[in-house]
Amino acid sequence: MTSLVARPTALPEPRCPVSGADPQRPPAPGSVDPAAAQEFLEQFQAETSPAITLERRLRQVAAEIERTGTYTHTLEELSFGARVAWRNSARCIGRLYWNSLRIRDRRHVSAPTDVAVECVEHLRDSTRGGAIRSTITIFAPDRPGERGPRIHNDQLVRYAGHRTPGGEVRGDGRYAAFTDTAVALGWERPTPPGRFDVLPLMISGPTGGPELFDVPRDAVLEVALSHPEHAWFADLRLRWHAVPAISNMPLEVGGVTYPAAPFNGWYLGTEIGARNLADADRYDLLPVVAERLGLDMTSERTMWRDRALVEMVRAVQHSFDEAGVTMADHHTESGRFLTHVAREEKAGRSCPADWSWIVPPVSGGLTPVYHRYYTEPDPDTRPAYLQPS
Numbered sequence: 596m597t598s599l600v601a602r603p604t605a606l607p608e609p610r611c612p613v614s615g616a617d618p619q620r621p622p623a624p625g626s627v628d629p630a631a632a633q634e635f636l637e638q639f640q641a642e643t644s645p646a647i648t649l650e651r652r653l654r655q656v657a658a659e660i661e662r663t664g665t666y667t668h669t670l671e672e673l674s675f676g677a678r679v680a681w682r683n684s685a686r687c688i689g690r691l692y693w694n695s696l697r698i699r700d701r702r703h704v705s706a707p708t709d710v711a712v713e714c715v716e717h718l719r720d721s722t723r724g725g726a727i728r729s730t731i732t733i734f735a736p737d738r739p740g741e742r743g744p745r746i747h748n749d750q751l752v753r754y755a756g757h758r759t760p761g762g763e764v765r766g767d768g769r770y771a772a773f774t775d776t777a778v779a780l781g782w783e784r785p786t787p788p789g790r791f792d793v794l795p796l797m798i799s800g801p802t803g804g805p806e807l808f809d810v811p812r813d814a815v816l817e818v819a820l821s822h823p824e825h826a827w828f829a830d831l832r833l834r835w836h837a838v839p840a841i842s843n844m845p846l847e848v849g850g851v852t853y854p855a856a857p858f859n860g861w862y863l864g865t866e867i868g869a870r871n872l873a874d875a876d877r878y879d880l881l882p883v884v885a886e887r888l889g890l891d892m893t894s895e896r897t898m899w900r901d902r903a904l905v906e907m908v909r910a911v912q913h914s915f916d917e918a919g920v921t922m923a924d925h926h927t928e929s930g931r932f933l934t935h936v937a938r939e940e941k942a943g944r945s946c947p948a949d950w951s952w953i954v955p956p957v958s959g960g961l962t963p964v965y966h967r968y969y970t971e972p973d974p975d976t977r978p979a980y981l982q983p984s
């Protein structure tokens with residue numbers, strides 16, 4: 596049996612088996628594995644200096660798990676857990692600032708309407724007119740007998756992909772299926788359908804099916820795109836939202852799962868300029884931009900795609916800079932990431948990283964992150980932001 600026992604001090608075993616410890620009876624969903632709780636509390640103790648001793652806290656938590664099947668993190672534990680989950684995110688190049696993540700503790704919130712209100716508040720609070728702050732809002736966790744709420748959108752702000760009668764998609768091609776679902780649930784798409792229509796939030800509470808909530812326009816800061824030299828670029832009427840806020844990755848800390856825990860950082864220009872607007876199944880704009888640039892598109896060997904791509908990334912960076920909205924560039928951010936890796940090593944930790952996600956999608960070899968390997972991520976590492984189920 597796994598018990599919440601501080602090593603090396605042995606404590607009395609809990610009087611009856613804690614839930615989940617009996618192999619005959621699978622744990623109820625939402626019940627906490629005591630070993631996971633213990634591992635987290637030991638890490639919390641080792642990296643911070645909480646006032647309470649480890650032994651005492653372990654005893655409290657063991658008793659709470661025994662009584663309720665789960666336990667409640669202190670705000671300090673929760674904050675540490677959310678920050679370390681970011682630190683453990685092998686795909687993220689922006690981890691230098693992991694320790695300054697702002698926590699909005701909304702664990703008492705689980706009704707869809709209230710979750711929606713808090714998501715909108717999250718956007719306002721993290722956007723700050725363009726001076727973006729990395730923020731997470733943590734809603735009610737899964738508990739035995741009661742699930743936490745769930746946000747179905749993969750980000751708080753995303754643009755609809757409207758299928759047209761001709762079989763094409765107007766807007767973001769990646770969200771065509773999500774847009775269909777929203778319409779089936781009663782979303783009235785704007786008329787006429789646009790290329791940058793913000794999707795409604797789709798939220799399920801502890802019981803019941805998903806409900807839709809419109810995101811107020813004034814909670815979504817957007818940047819209209821222009822190019823530093825080519826005036827025609829503005830005529831393309833492109834825009835993008837300022838804040839990337841991932842909303843469908845459960846946060847797992849010390850055995851507790853928080854299924855709704857939207858978090859945001861700020862954009863890297865390449866994410867928008869070299870992927871969202873460029874990918875063939877997203878906005879597919881390279882041919883449009885290349886044509887306006889007057890490039891020879893008769894052969895791949897003219898590198899028209901590459902040239903159009905760089906101009907698009909320039910336009911994105913230029914527009915965000917002009918609008919005073921926080922945005923990183925891939926050269927600077929690559930350098931910062933290596934600073935982070937070095938700091939982690941100095942702290943006696945290795946920094947798991949996924950090369951294919953860390954290296955930027957343009958000019959990879961020009962950035963220092965390209966020219967080395969990283970510690971392979973371990974899928975069992977916790978705390979973590981989990982893949983959506």
Ligand code: ARG
Pocket residue numbers: 689750839841859860861862863866867871
């Ligand atoms: N690549 C995603 C997007 O373009 C955002 C992922 C998170 N990015 C970030 N800078 N925090 O929407």
